[in-house]
Amino acid sequence: MEYFNVFSGFGEVPGVPVGAVFKDRASLVEHRVHINTQWGIIGTRDRGAESVVVSGGYEDDKDYGDLIIYTGHGGRDQDTGKQVDHQSFDARGNAALVTSHVTGVPVRVIRGADAKRKNSHAPSYGYRYDGLFQVESFWQGPGQSGFRVCCYRLVKVSESTAGWDVVTDVASLPSGNVEPGRTRVTRSQIRRARALSLAVKELHDYRCQICDARLTIKGLGYAQGAHIRPVGQPHSGTDTPDNLLCLCPNCHVLFDNGEIVVNDDLTIVSSQPNRGLLRTSHDHVINLDHLRYHRDLFR
Amino acid sequence: MEYFNVFSGFGEVPGVPVGAVFKDRASLVEHRVHINTQWGIIGTRDRGAESVVVSGGYEDDKDYGDLIIYTGHGGRDQDTGKQVDHQSFDARGNAALVTSHVTGVPVRVIRGADAKRKNSHAPSYGYRYDGLFQVESFWQGPGQSGFRVCCYRLVKVSESTAGWDVVTDVASLPSGNVEPGRTRVTRSQIRRARALSLAVKELHDYRCQICDARLTIKGLGYAQGAHIRPVGQPHSGTDTPDNLLCLCPNCHVLFDNGEIVVNDDLTIVSSQPNRGLLRTSHDHVINLDHLRYHRDLFR
Structure with missing residues (x-):
């Protein structure tokens, strides 16, 4: 498989503001927000993930708004979407999200309408681009089905981080920034003793x-x-x-x-x-x- | 010297809101905000610093509001306040601020009125409690005088952190918190490539x-x-x-x-x-x- 043909880029998509709604998956592809109509996770182990779609269909996803417990792919019945086997971190998208955690490069999150109206953070219609989220941690745990699923803690990044272009040609390092600017970052953190x-x-x-x-x-x-x-x-x-x-x-x-x-x-x-x-x-x-x-x- | 007699406690002082103004140093002592009328830094190497006074008098302090480059004590002429010798991290207060950096426990910052009106962040009168600041880094550098001074980067903490009581009796660990709460933290950070x-x-x-x-x-x-x-x-x-x-x-x-x-x-x-x-x-x-x-x- 040639995954590099399906790499669009990290970070915000120029011209697509947070909150933009798209009528269907094809429209997401057309606007380069999430460039495959089938996959929930766009990315590879080498590069990391660039975008994920949170759909109402996955029984183990948990959506708290600025915090999403996102579950990986694999082990689901193609017809019912039910978990019927364990998931593995070796699977392409699951491995990509681990890489995103390690590199610290955030992923675009797109929420799909939840037909069952169980997720109050989902849009009422189509697919909505909801901004960049950092993969704060990953783990495996038993899902509702009893099978082990790959889990990711996605935390919303307030910072605007346009232009996350990842350099692969190490022979020529990017020039960087002689006068890096400042930005204000707000996040929720545990109040530790x-x-x-x-x-x-x-x-x-x-x-x-x-x-x-x-x-x-x-x-x-x-x-x-x-x-x-x-x-x-x-x-x-x-x-x-x-x-x-x-x-x-x-x-x-x-x-x-x-x-x-x-x-x-x-x-x-x-x-x-x-x-x-x-x-x-x-x-x-x-x-x-x-x-x-x-x-x-x-x- | 018995420094432990001059330890009041870390963090916010109950009943003293950020922005509270005190008429003089004695009043700061009376309200347990800064418990010595002479020292700029209250604290010891063992415990860390609990409070600092930023006065207009020190030529190398730089006040950017939520960021203060604070200089330590020592090496100043008692009459003119001019720097006439190097400063050392071995000095009590300077060592205390290094400890605060290492432990991560923030210090109370009190700004004094600046008679010369050079610091726009200073109060027009008396001494103002301006909240808790984290000692983000320390270093030594040449001051305006050419002598080496101890410097600290103090960054304002938005989080309310009342009750920073530091335990010294390790035989009985504090019980901690079975359900730690969350808090929102905002800070300025360098936009890195x-x-x-x-x-x-x-x-x-x-x-x-x-x-x-x-x-x-x-x-x-x-x-x-x-x-x-x-x-x-x-x-x-x-x-x-x-x-x-x-x-x-x-x-x-x-x-x-x-x-x-x-x-x-x-x-x-x-x-x-x-x-x-x-x-x-x-x-x-x-x-x-x-x-x-x-x-x-x-x-």
Whole structure:
């Protein structure tokens, strides 16, 4: 298959404002907003995704407006749309959305009319371009059907980010910008108990519980507080000591993306060289249910 | 000296709204907003800073409203307030603001009236509580006088963050929050050419130019684009390839905080074990002026 023939470009489409409504999928293609009438996700693993269509048809999608829990493709019955098998991150579109998460390049979101009127954020007619969303995280979980589906947390980007052209010819780097401008960005964020995170880091003397690294800044320890079961929709992890780890930034990224998981006996499972056991403390006990929840997102 | 006697608490002071004006420094002390009539910075290296007073008197402070370039204490003539010597990050208040940067706990900012009317953001009378600011970065640079002064980039926090009580008794962790709420945060951010950052990372195959680490997420390389000379006020670094490095998150934190600097011959100077040379590429040439600028911020 030649996917590169179906690449239109990242970011906003010139002349298409947020809120523009199109009568059908063919019209989306014609205006280069979503360039395939069948696929829900336009993109490839190499480049990432450029656009997704949120339709009323998928039982596991959840639409909160500026936050969408979007599910991938595959495993659905062609006639009924029901989930009849597991989904895989190897599938083209599912892999593309993982790449979008890693690169940080946002995707265009188009919402389709919801015939069943269950989604109050869907348009009453046709397909509406609803702006750019960042793929904040991905995981796998059981859908309503019981089969494992690929999930993505899409969060609306307020910033106007026209011109996300991704360069593939690395022999000539883009020239960049000698005087980069500023922009105002608004987003919703979890109100964390920073005192708690500080106390956990202090208790571990800012040493990573996974790799034992201890970064310092002017002699002060530096680490990050990482939630095991993610806080926020749809995981609703708690901001409590038994759900927090003291990690270095590298292990934090790997843990949040499932490249590191921890077994019930606290052995660390990682693509990196053997890590041994998660270092814990009598004064800071980890809830094994949270470790299990985290493992299950990425198994 | 017993600094702990002069600790009042982090965050907003109950009953003191943003914009509240106080007639003099004694009144600030009385209302627990800034609990010392002489010091510009309340805080210690161990705890961090809880409040700072921005006065018109300091020649190197720069006030942009929601962004303040604040200079530390020390090296000033007691009579004239002129800078007559270098400042040091070892000084109590200067060290406290570094700690605030590392912990991420914001400081109360109080602006004093500017008799010379040079600062349009200063109140016309007395002292005004202007809210919480995050210490986004610190560095040292030559002041107007030619002496090196400690500088801090203070950025206003829109979020209400009452109750930043920092726990010091690690034997009993705070209980945290089982259902953390959400809050909306607005901030100004530099509009970066993400295509540029992606191209630089791609060119280095997502391998850290400092430590050679290569993180992966589902087989995709993960790295961060790090500016050498910082973008934004007052450094105004360019968002161009010759000012960008491909770094792992750990080296990014260390580089941004001056724990890693790079010499003209590309040898890496670090508190970490010997790192050798910065790995570069024919297709990605680093501007030595930017490396010098960065070194000079932290020498």
